Amino acid sequence: MKKFLAMILAVTMVLSLAACGKSSEAATSGEKREEELYSMVVFTKGAEYFNWCYAGMQDAAESIGDFIKVELQGPAEWDASQEARAVETVLAKKPNGIVVSCADESTLIPSINKAIESGVPVICFDSDSSESNRLSYVGTNNNTFGAVAGKAIVDTIGTEGEIAIIMVPGAVSMEERAQGCIDYLKENAPNVTYTVLNDEGDVAKAEQVTSALLQSNPNIKAIFSTHGYGAPGAAAACRTLNMVGDITIIGSDYDSATIELLKSGDIAGTVIDDPYLLGYEAFMLSYAAAHPTDVLSGNAPFGHVPPLIFGSCSLLTGKVLEDPAAAARYENPPKIN
Amino acid sequence: MKIKNPTIKKILNKINWHYLVLSVFILVIFIAMSVQSKHFMTLANMEILINNFIMEAIMALGMTMVIISGGSDISISGILPFTAITFAYMMLGNVPVALAAVAAIIVGGLIGLINNELRRLLNIHPMIVTMATQLTLKGLNLAITGGSVVAGFSEDFQKIGGFKPLGLSLAIWAYIVLAVFYVLFSRNNRLFLNVYFVGGNKDAATLSGMNAERVLRFVYVASGLLAGLAGVLSTTVYNSASYSFGQNVEMKVITAVAIGGTSMTHGGEGSICGTLLGTLFMALIYNAFVMSGISTYYQDVFTGSMLVVAVLLSEGVRAIKAKSALQAEA
Numbered sequence: 001m002k003k004f005l006a007m008i009l010a011v012t013m014v015l016s017l018a019a020c021g022k023s024s025e026a027a028t029s030g031e032k033r034e035e036e037l038y039s040m041v042v043f044t045k046g047a048e049y050f051n052w053c054y055a056g057m058q059d060a061a062e063s064i065g066d067f068i069k070v071e072l073q074g075p076a077e078w079d080a081s082q083e084a085r086a087v088e089t090v091l092a093k094k095p096n097g098i099v100v101s102c103a104d105e106s107t108l109i110p111s112i113n114k115a116i117e118s119g120v121p122v123i124c125f126d127s128d129s130s131e132s133n134r135l136s137y138v139g140t141n142n143n144t145f146g147a148v149a150g151k152a153i154v155d156t157i158g159t160e161g162e163i164a165i166i167m168v169p170g171a172v173s174m175e176e177r178a179q180g181c182i183d184y185l186k187e188n189a190p191n192v193t194y195t196v197l198n199d200e201g202d203v204a205k206a207e208q209v210t211s212a213l214l215q216s217n218p219n220i221k222a223i224f225s226t227h228g229y230g231a232p233g234a235a236a237a238c239r240t241l242n243m244v245g246d247i248t249i250i251g252s253d254y255d256s257a258t259i260e261l262l263k264s265g266d267i268a269g270t271v272i273d274d275p276y277l278l279g280y281e282a283f284m285l286s287y288a289a290a291h292p293t294d295v296l297s298g299n300a301p302f303g304h305v306p307p308l309i310f311g312s313c314s315l316l317t318g319k320v321l322e323d324p325a326a327a328a329r330y331e332n333p334p335k336i337n
Numbered sequence: 338m339k340i341k342n343p344t345i346k347k348i349l350n351k352i353n354w355h356y357l358v359l360s361v362f363i364l365v366i367f368i369a370m371s372v373q374s375k376h377f378m379t380l381a382n383m384e385i386l387i388n389n390f391i392m393e394a395i396m397a398l399g400m401t402m403v404i405i406s407g408g409s410d411i412s413i414s415g416i417l418p419f420t421a422i423t424f425a426y427m428m429l430g431n432v433p434v435a436l437a438a439v440a441a442i443i444v445g446g447l448i449g450l451i452n453n454e455l456r457r458l459l460n461i462h463p464m465i466v467t468m469a470t471q472l473t474l475k476g477l478n479l480a481i482t483g484g485s486v487v488a489g490f491s492e493d494f495q496k497i498g499g500f501k502p503l504g505l506s507l508a509i510w511a512y513i514v515l516a517v518f519y520v521l522f523s524r525n526n527r528l529f530l531n532v533y534f535v536g537g538n539k540d541a542a543t544l545s546g547m548n549a550e551r552v553l554r555f556v557y558v559a560s561g562l563l564a565g566l567a568g569v570l571s572t573t574v575y576n577s578a579s580y581s582f583g584q585n586v587e588m589k590v591i592t593a594v595a596i597g598g599t600s601m602t603h604g605g606e607g608s609i610c611g612t613l614l615g616t617l618f619m620a621l622i623y624n625a626f627v628m629s630g631i632s633t634y635y636q637d638v639f640t641g642s643m644l645v646v647a648v649l650l651s652e653g654v655r656a657i658k659a660k661s662a663l664q665a666e667a
Contacts, residue, residue, distance in 0.1 A: 045633065071630055079584040080486070081575055085389040089627040092382040093374070106488035106577035110498060169484030198484065 056279030097286030121289035146180020206233020390620035407604025408463035415474030420568030445565015537605025
């Protein structure tokens, strides 16, 4: 709760700073403001999760004024080197700010640092590159995220049994989520043991590895996927093996497929953050960083931005979606060109 | 319309219509982008345009010879990350940079040699063999790294990526040297010229006393070496190595080669100059889509359409030439 309040406070501060900048600049100049470009760079462009993020960025930009232009760039593949190239290409357009979700911690460091050196503020969101010179990170505390999944599992299967954790080894956010879940289990259900499955971030592969595991180990009671594609893959495996309802599947994030599987009961729950808000906040931070005030910031020559903002996370279940008002929030994903 | 004037006919026959059309496309895109974006025709963007396709460009040189020989090598998307990871681990093991780089590139060459030997011994189509190698290497890349990114090199090493003699990155210098070498050798060197003969008709080449297997060994080893070089350069550019590097890179490389006019259906036809143009076209498209703000979702639609146009053009020119040759004989 404290973190949530801190986040709200930080966002309010940033919005206020941005609004102050806007009103003072608008007051002094009656003429049309010069166009500003802000770029969002992601990996797996086209993924519904990042469409939500970009929708947040678009709305945030619109709230400031029509002189703000935004764009979504990045490779369709989960390839950090291609994403680094996308950052560099975007940089050639001399944008006013870049917000980026990093495919891995290290590979984008040179590109992010190059942008900062050339005076373009970079804000990381969703997936960080903490060793780079990025100004701020807007994301989720992945340990807490994993703990929410751990609690959902214990609430369903009790304090004994075997579970599987689906992840892509090396992806820091997933490793943190897995660790958060493991830590929760160690503390609250030490008799629950776990197996780690690598699905390479692919739904078909998730189905394959889950099917193999469920056939070879009938003691598995629950599966936690640390990313968005794992739970639909595990649900497909359970359907093939006629095990729907026997295995508790807890996913991460949401997209249209996950929402349908939650409604049908194939997936018991999914831990969610708010991608729309992440995109919204990340843009606001980049705008604030691109508009320094008269008060010198710790990031000079950039504007005032906090180094870290953590959003909240919660468990979304089929029961929550029975409420049409709640369901409407998740059922209409934005379509991005 | 039939052209009767022999001088005009001679001139028209000398024109490489494929290169001409491709060059016009490139020129039109350059002009359109220069008008559309003030940031396009800048030195900084030109450097980014080249740098962002430089690994593909390097590998396209080797791929051109492979395709001319009648084969294909899709293992490069496995070799690139494998050699990047090999190089990275050697760097972490304090092996001198030059030695580690040479060793990693040789590893790439050895994988090329394995590709060729599997093709020869098992008598399987090169695409299947190199696909098997690609999958094996992708699995190995994950197994070796555990999915983690290999990083944490010394500060001295990290400076290599930013080292720019005469303002050009090491990768661009490597490409310039290799491109000049390939252009010259593909026109004058017997081994390179033999690739065309083997690709055109392997049996005829063998019957004429040529060691076709030696030629094929050369093209696959060279392709592996260049993919190895791309892997090493990637590690220096990004100061890290990951199993995720080079995803689908083989498709981009083959597309660049095909757009450049190297025939995918008939071995023995194609050129390095065409590949240089095809590579420039691809680099331009990737850059233009980002610079123009047009959704990059349409990038592959455009590239795919261009590939069809290029193949049709290539086949059309081939048919016209064949017809002209028949008429001349008659």
